[in-house]
Amino acid sequence: MAHSSPPTLHDVAREAGVSIATASRALNGSARNVRSENASRVRAAAAKLGYEPHLSAQAIAKGSTRTVALVIRDVADPYFSSIAAGVTQAAEAAQLIVTMAVADGSPERELEIVRTLRGQRPRVIIVAGSRIEGTGTRDSLTEELAEYRTAGGRVVMISQRDLPFSTVTVDNHGGAERLARALLDAGYRRFAVFHAPAEIRTSRDRHAGFLSAVRAAGAPEPVAIETGFTRAGGHDAARRLVERGFDDVEAVFAVNDVMAIGAMTAFRDAGVVPGRDIGVAGFDDIGSAVDVVPALTSVAVPLREAGLTAMRLALSDEDSASVCLPADVVLRESTPPRPPA
Amino acid sequence: MAHSSPPTLHDVAREAGVSIATASRALNGSARNVRSENASRVRAAAAKLGYEPHLSAQAIAKGSTRTVALVIRDVADPYFSSIAAGVTQAAEAAQLIVTMAVADGSPERELEIVRTLRGQRPRVIIVAGSRIEGTGTRDSLTEELAEYRTAGGRVVMISQRDLPFSTVTVDNHGGAERLARALLDAGYRRFAVFHAPAEIRTSRDRHAGFLSAVRAAGAPEPVAIETGFTRAGGHDAARRLVERGFDDVEAVFAVNDVMAIGAMTAFRDAGVVPGRDIGVAGFDDIGSAVDVVPALTSVAVPLREAGLTAMRLALSDEDSASVCLPADVVLRESTPPRPPA
DNA sequence: CGGGCTCCGGAAAACGTATTCCGCAGTTTG
DNA sequence: CAAACTGCGGAATACGTTTTCCGGAGCCCG
Structure with a gap:
């Protein structure tokens, strides 16, 4: 009793007084019919015994x-x-x-x-x-x-x-392009981009899309800062940007939201108020983008x-x-x- | 070729020139030994064929x-x-x-x-x-x-x-108690609690823990506002609190962080600055608690x-x-x- | 040198299910 | 009314693996 094994199709068939073939046919909609009386007896037996078909066995039988x-x-x-x-x-x-x-x-x-x-x-x-x-x-x-x-x-x-x-x-490339154009329309021209190493395809595409739109608009070449693809990476990049003096950059594009959020915190800690002293934009539009202050401009990705x-x-x-x-x-x-x- | 089925143990055994029993014993560490020469031939055959044991078949054989x-x-x-x-x-x-x-x-x-x-x-x-x-x-x-x-x-x-x-x-109850004591120590005495319906056990425990510490300290009975267990719920509760006039409450405890964060946004929208005009605390210590402004007091839960x-x-x-x-x-x-x- | 032992390979059974094939009854058709 | 056909139940086989059981070969010891 302590370790009784679960009921098998065999048990159900015996309980219902039919063969296992009939029981199998009654329980899963087989190509073949079974007489409705037998079918209901099988179903009743299965319910009584709490039978659940063994998925591995089914897998092996069905292939x-x-x-x-x-x-x-x-x-x-x-x-x-x-x-x-x-x-x-x-x-x-x-x-x-x-x-x-x-x-x-x-x-x-x-x-x-x-x-x-x-x-x-x-x-x-x-x-x-x-x-x-x-x-x-x-x-x-x-x-x-x-x-x-x-x-x-x-x-x-x-x-x-x-x-x-x-x-x-x-559409990482296109999204980043459109983001850049939106920022240019809003009056930003001098950018920094916080991006991850080039092996990370997503980062590369977003970076490239952003650059292509900025260049197409004839705006100055953005400052590129390579860092980790994480919140800590964004935080670090922002600190490095502040240290080196950032007077010439009006907005930062971080290739994902967690980086952007890390960057905002770092900026604020350095006395640079995001949204006032510097624009910040991310990518992904994760849920918390709206709860951060100021709410984060981003690119919504339908994950x-x-x-x-x-x-x-x-x-x-x-x-x-x-x-x-x-x-x-x-x-x-x-x-x-x-x-x- | 288009749909060749994956190699089976049978194929491996044939390739290695042994029986399937031997092949099986060679591949998984069975209780029994096989001669090392045979073992290595089986392993070689398995590697050559790209054999992977069929987990369902193993499951059914092993029970x-x-x-x-x-x-x-x-x-x-x-x-x-x-x-x-x-x-x-x-x-x-x-x-x-x-x-x-x-x-x-x-x-x-x-x-x-x-x-x-x-x-x-x-x-x-x-x-x-x-x-x-x-x-x-x-x-x-x-x-x-x-x-x-x-x-x-x-x-x-x-x-x-x-x-x-x-x-x-x-330890929802204890965590909430300790949070209440910490807030009391920080000088808060008049609280509002944003909680979810009592069917949600987690909410009930946290609410109860908070209340018991507040009462034990002889502070005034907190205002309780029932709402949803979500960000929207917290947002809504904050709005209701502001509407009814909240002069007597010094801090809000929301039974989870997303509620607290929603509440902070609602407070700010109503011109009540969290951290200055009103204290806000949550529960869970989700990742974004540190990125929100002001950073959210919470209770860290080791999820x-x-x-x-x-x-x-x-x-x-x-x-x-x-x-x-x-x-x-x-x-x-x-x-x-x-x-x- | 023979009996018992150990070591190991292979045949076969087992796991739980789906399905094919066979056969029986009942029904239709010419 | 015989023959063909339909509907359905059951025995048996298959799926891919593990494991038990049997048996042969080699060894040690008396």
């Missing part, structure tokens, strides 16, 4: 699972957890189970995860936020995923272009939508589609219109 | 899975995603796979999830954030989980006391730790342990010391 594997960099990061929320929502709507693995930003770990993931034989593998480029593991990862796909699996990458799989990306779209692509027929989601500028008090000089 | 099922209310909420981060970290350290299901705050959905989860035959089910009380589904949920446990599964609840399972809770602890309990031997994690007061600028009147 396919109902699993979606999601690989992300960090669950606690709002960026990724929003994506995860979209993926799970879409998966649950399709009666799929999602398993989650976190790669912690390490390409090696990511590779290892994908490898062992194949053991699950999931329907779909979704990889989000593998944004580190130039490492040797990239090719191994591609190969591993390609092998998985020829075995009938589906692969979707989120925010990782240039790989031969279905992809959903965000949850990205997760939903990834599942949609995975479930669609076409094998290597790509979707690019729009990113919309949201102007707030951190970049007030600037009186013409 | 147990390496799966941890996590039920949470919402992945995108930082509160839950931090817990999830702790759980996944501990699970991956133990070579376990975590599957995630989100209940969206609906007890019915939660029940349904747990039911179908049993089909996975996971080692462990962790339920976080089922904080709605008084609904009829509660008993069904308990029953379902109890049944799962007699079948050999392990159950851990997070932040849900009073159920006959292992539990990890946060990731809670996830880790849950896994530790799940993997431990004792069947119904309980752990209560400490919650530490963090004073910041939103509640500056108040000059004695």
